[in-house]
Amino acid sequence: MNRIETRDDRDELLDESATLWRITAAPVIWAGHFLLCYGGAAIWCAKLGGGIGGLRLSILGLTLAALAAIAWNGWRGLRASEGVAPPELSRPEHRHRFLGRAAFLLSVISAVGVAYVALPALFIASCR
Amino acid sequence: MTQRAPEGLYPPTEEMLAEPVAPEVAAAQERRLRAVWQTRTGLGYWSSVNNSEIGKWYSLTCFAFMLCAGVLALLMRVQLAWPGIQFLDADRFNQFFTMHGSAMMFLFAVPLFEAMAILLLPAFLGARDMPFPRLSAFGYWCFLIGGIFVLGSILFDAAPNSGWFMYPPLATEAEGPGSDIWLLGLSFIEVASIAAAVELIVGVLKCRPPGMRIHMMPLYSWYVLVVGGMILFAFPPLIAGDLLFELERALDWPFFDHTRGGDPIFWQHLFWIFGHPEVYIVFLPSIAIAAMVVPTVAQRPILGYSWIVLSAVGTGFLSFGLWVHHMFTTGLPAISLAFFSAASEAVVIPTGIQIFVFLATLMVGRVTMSLPMLWIAGGLAVFTAGGLTGVMLAIAPFDWQVHDTYFVVAHLHYTLFGGMILPVMAGVYYFYPFFTKRMLSERLGRWAFWLIFGGFNLCFLPMHLTGLLGMPRRVFSYPGDLGWNWLNLISTVGAFVIAAGFLIFTVDLLRPGKPRLASRNPWKAGTLEWTDTVEGEDWGVRSIPYVTSRYPLWDQPEIVARMDAGRYYLPDAEEGLRETIITSVIDARPVQVQRVTGDAWITLAAAAFTGGCFILPTFHLYGPAVVAGLIAVGCILYWLWTSTARVPEKPMKDVGLGLRLPTYAAGPAAVGWWAMWITMLGDATAFASIVFGFFFYWTARADFLPPGAEHAVPGLVALAAAALALAWAATLGARRLNRAGRQGQAVGAVIAGMVLAIGGGGALALSVAGLAPAAHVYPAVVCALVIWTGAHVAVGVVMQAYCLAGLVFGKIDRDHDADLWNVTLYWHFHVLTVLVTAAVIGVAPHLL
Numbered sequence A: 001m002n003r004i005e006t007r008d009d010r011d012e013l014l015d016e017s018a019t020l021w022r023i024t025a026a027p028v029i030w031a032g033h034f035l036l037c038y039g040g041a042a043i044w045c046a047k048l049g050g051g052i053g054g055l056r057l058s059i060l061g062l063t064l065a066a067l068a069a070i071a072w073n074g075w076r077g078l079r080a081s082e083g084v085a086p087p088e089l090s091r092p093e094h095r096h097r098f099l100g101r102a103a104f105l106l107s108v109i110s111a112v113g114v115a116y117v118a119l120p121a122l123f124i125a126s127c128r
Numbered sequence B: 001m002t003q004r005a006p007e008g009l010y011p012p013t014e015e016m017l018a019e020p021v022a023p024e025v026a027a028a029q030e031r032r033l034r035a036v037w038q039t040r041t042g043l044g045y046w047s048s049v050n051n052s053e054i055g056k057w058y059s060l061t062c063f064a065f066m067l068c069a070g071v072l073a074l075l076m077r078v079q080l081a082w083p084g085i086q087f088l089d090a091d092r093f094n095q096f097f098t099m100h101g102s103a104m105m106f107l108f109a110v111p112l113f114e115a116m117a118i119l120l121l122p123a124f125l126g127a128r129d130m131p132f133p134r135l136s137a138f139g140y141w142c143f144l145i146g147g148i149f150v151l152g153s154i155l156f157d158a159a160p161n162s163g164w165f166m167y168p169p170l171a172t173e174a175e176g177p178g179s180d181i182w183l184l185g186l187s188f189i190e191v192a193s194i195a196a197a198v199e200l201i202v203g204v205l206k207c208r209p210p211g212m213r214i215h216m217m218p219l220y221s222w223y224v225l226v227v228g229g230m231i232l233f234a235f236p237p238l239i240a241g242d243l244l245f246e247l248e249r250a251l252d253w254p255f256f257d258h259t260r261g262g263d264p265i266f267w268q269h270l271f272w273i274f275g276h277p278e279v280y281i282v283f284l285p286s287i288a289i290a291a292m293v294v295p296t297v298a299q300r301p302i303l304g305y306s307w308i309v310l311s312a313v314g315t316g317f318l319s320f321g322l323w324v325h326h327m328f329t330t331g332l333p334a335i336s337l338a339f340f341s342a343a344s345e346a347v348v349i350p351t352g353i354q355i356f357v358f359l360a361t362l363m364v365g366r367v368t369m370s371l372p373m374l375w376i377a378g379g380l381a382v383f384t385a386g387g388l389t390g391v392m393l394a395i396a397p398f399d400w401q402v403h404d405t406y407f408v409v410a411h412l413h414y415t416l417f418g419g420m421i422l423p424v425m426a427g428v429y430y431f432y433p434f435f436t437k438r439m440l441s442e443r444l445g446r447w448a449f450w451l452i453f454g455g456f457n458l459c460f461l462p463m464h465l466t467g468l469l470g471m472p473r474r475v476f477s478y479p480g481d482l483g484w485n486w487l488n489l490i491s492t493v494g495a496f497v498i499a500a501g502f503l504i505f506t507v508d509l510l511r512p513g514k515p516r517l518a519s520r521n522p523w524k525a526g527t528l529e530w531t532d533t534v535e536g537e538d539w540g541v542r543s544i545p546y547v548t549s550r551y552p553l554w555d556q557p558e559i560v561a562r563m564d565a566g567r568y569y570l571p572d573a574e575e576g577l578r579e580t581i582i583t584s585v586i587d588a589r590p591v592q593v594q595r596v597t598g599d600a601w602i603t604l605a606a607a608a609f610t611g612g613c614f615i616l617p618t619f620h621l622y623g624p625a626v627v628a629g630l631i632a633v634g635c636i637l638y639w640l641w642t643s644t645a646r647v648p649e650k651p652m653k654d655v656g657l658g659l660r661l662p663t664y665a666a667g668p669a670a671v672g673w674w675a676m677w678i679t680m681l682g683d684a685t686a687f688a689s690i691v692f693g694f695f696f697y698w699t700a701r702a703d704f705l706p707p708g709a710e711h712a713v714p715g716l717v718a719l720a721a722a723a724l725a726l727a728w729a730a731t732l733g734a735r736r737l738n739r740a741g742r743q744g745q746a747v748g749a750v751i752a753g754m755v756l757a758i759g760g761g762g763a764l765a766l767s768v769a770g771l772a773p774a775a776h777v778y779p780a781v782v783c784a785l786v787i788w789t790g791a792h793v794a795v796g797v798v799m800q801a802y803c804l805a806g807l808v809f810g811k812i813d814r815d816h817d818a819d820l821w822n823v824t825l826y827w828h829f830h831v832l833t834v835l836v837t838a839a840v841i842g843v844a845p846h847l848l
Helices: A009-050 A055-079 A092-123 B016-020 B023-037 B042-047 B051-080 B090-124 B131-154 B180-207 B221-249 B266-298 B305-321 B332-345 B348-364 B371-393 B396-402 B406-436 B443-470 B485-510 B557-563 B602-619 B622-641 B671-700 B713-737 B741-767 B777-809 B818-847
Strands: B579-583 B590-595 B652-656 B658-664
Touching: A009 A092, A009 B305, A009 B332, A009 B671, A055 A092, A055 B396, A092 B305, A092 B332, A092 B348, A092 B818, B016 B023, B051 B131, B051 B406, B051 B485, B051 B652, B090 B131, B090 B180, B090 B221, B090 B622, B131 B180, B131 B602, B180 B221, B180 B602, B180 B671, B221 B266, B221 B305, B221 B396, B221 B671, B266 B305, B266 B348, B266 B671, B305 B332, B305 B348, B305 B777, B332 B348, B371 B406, B371 B443, B371 B652, B406 B602, B443 B485, B443 B818, B485 B671, B590 B602, B590 B652, B590 B658, B602 B622, B622 B741, B622 B777, B671 B777, B713 B741, B713 B777, B713 B818, B741 B777, B741 B818
Parallel strands: none
Antiparallel strands: B579 B590, B652 B658
16 A cells, blocks of 8 residues: 655655756757857947957857757756666656656757857858 | 744655545545535536647647638648649638638647646646636637637638738738737737746646645656746737737837838847747757657656756757747848857757657667557657758758758758647647546557558658749649649648548547546656546546655555545545645745635636737727726626635645645735746736847948937936835835735835826826837837837736725735735836836936
């Protein structure tokens, strides 16, 4: 007989909060990178104008930082999704593996998104 | 303090589940359940709040609005069939295309997602009802009233005529009430959408059956979760935009007027920050239907569950980075355009993944080309074509070439027909037996499919060429020597073929005498909605199952018999109350019995007066609008007071299988707290949009801030911030004091909080009393921030007063403080709003 565990949502969320964070972390990094690129370019072009060498360098740096963060996040997710062969679906280990795997896949897609968004800075050399 | 924690045994063992239920016990349980959940007849039927009734009304209303918008399209196609004819005049044509787009988007596509989710979600989750049935009912009635108002305007020749995205200055300067009808009517419906999103998110997170962990949910629930989240971030910018737009229309505050420091482009940003995610808000739930149909058709579990989750979540995020691709021709810097172009290409990846997952599942399964699968297949083909033109349009130079031509019209109809209409039709054919217990005709269904699919391609495929040949969209007529004649005629014929298909479908949908369902699971599906009996009881599920699989009907052979026998949870309604089980967010452990609200007229009254509050200002009847608003607030307070977070008759309840659950929850354990949290997230997004406006103007305009401008009085702004921060502290203090058993002090704290809030709100209003918002956009945006914050102060004070009454009259005590928790949560968000407002109007102007 299993007695029901008397712990509330907060404990359970805490348990998985690391993985839950990892699921959303990569897309959030993508969103932050995107907004900084777009907002940075808009303000640069409106307020400074002219050459955008500094802007392009900043975007490069930002992109490398974002990709590094996503890579680390994806690697952690991958680690969580590895391990013994999948036990039956209703075991907590399976949920843990699922969340790790989802985090990894979302990291891949976010990395592609970040790289895409950075490409314009490679090719476009002015505000016009 | 009473300890409220689940007690007893969980999860149930196989022996417990195998134990039979005595027939006479089961019969008595069924009698009680039936009495509690029975749908009323006669006039009382319209007071129903049960998700199945609301869902049906909602879906049928959406369908009716869709048919109206379709008729508008047909009339436009008649006018365009031949060059230079005068079937419709230019102004009526403008009204028609504006209403066609607005109605299809706001009165059909988005609400239909809500309608179908309200109808289906509880069944997917084996729940009795949604967590807030009256909120669904309120949302539905708001939608119906607002929809009739907006659509009805066309009969009075008063409809909006500036296009469904209402670009200023055309729309701000438009004569007559058309633009106001659009703004106020649709804002009203947007509020209903947010209500539905809150309901659906909480439903997915907290109303799953015991055992259904987060990685076991039906895929539809994942999509609902993602789309609900998207609504919270997409709709609020439009609501904020509507507010600014209406302030410009009614009070001449120049947010979008270039001559006084405003910028029409700002509207385009707000509209498309909403408008592009909206395309995915429409698309994802429809593709979610495919995710339910495909495994059934293939008779095997979906291949790559986590890939679908990835693509739903990934699409949800990426779709927020695309909005400027609607604005490629507005003269933004090339590098800005390129960011959005790149993101628009990137979103194809997650969107494509889900299509490949479906194809892979079909390839390895044993496919029968059933009617729903036919619609899905048609949908995937059409959507893929629309997606490919989307990739073309995402390349800015190509877009410059075809912007505002029929090429765009063809593209958007391909994505919407393929991504929404055809999958939804699949859903109607697939789920019809579930919610009516009858089958639609196979023969008529195939006729309808080939007419709609064929007619669609006949209508819209030539439009690509019409667009490339240069025909602009939204012209009511054209000269006959430009080579567009035959193409337009073919499109018109195609449109009527589509209409014939929908006519057949409508006849089939509404005709009496369709055969009754022989078995409860006609498609041999694996998910919980097909456990519903062929008689179709109002209670949803006879007992709430313990789930150990993604496809319980395939993998848990005993589950149907045990659910029917009342072997699982909540098989009874001893107290004569409507109840469902609340489970934990991740692992779906049972945590509480939620008493859900029952049938009521008050929701209808609340919706009617809310409607008055939004509709009367269209006719400049501001006094009556305020009165209607106050009555609406009264109705909602009455509804909350009499039926939510009531002190239960006993703290714990036996739910069966040796498990006892609490009947009351407060704070993060309560569904109401989650609903407040989610609502406030949307609210914060709307506020952020106005703040974004302040900095947008600063970036876009050299004359922001204007030299020598009047500012908000810094001392008063500081005073307001301090008083409102103290009001927040007092509210938080009241909650803590109440928990500590010091009710008297809690009452004092709430009263102090109210006084401070009113004082703070007054100081904030006074700080901008000297500004002239009609003169320039700077004072206008400052005043808009103050109006937003001030309105929230007023709501906060009403909430405090509600808690005060609760403390005095015993609705809130030491053990039952859910209301105080929710109000405190509101104030957490509110104090942030106050501090940001104070920083933006009091500090930023002196720094920039």
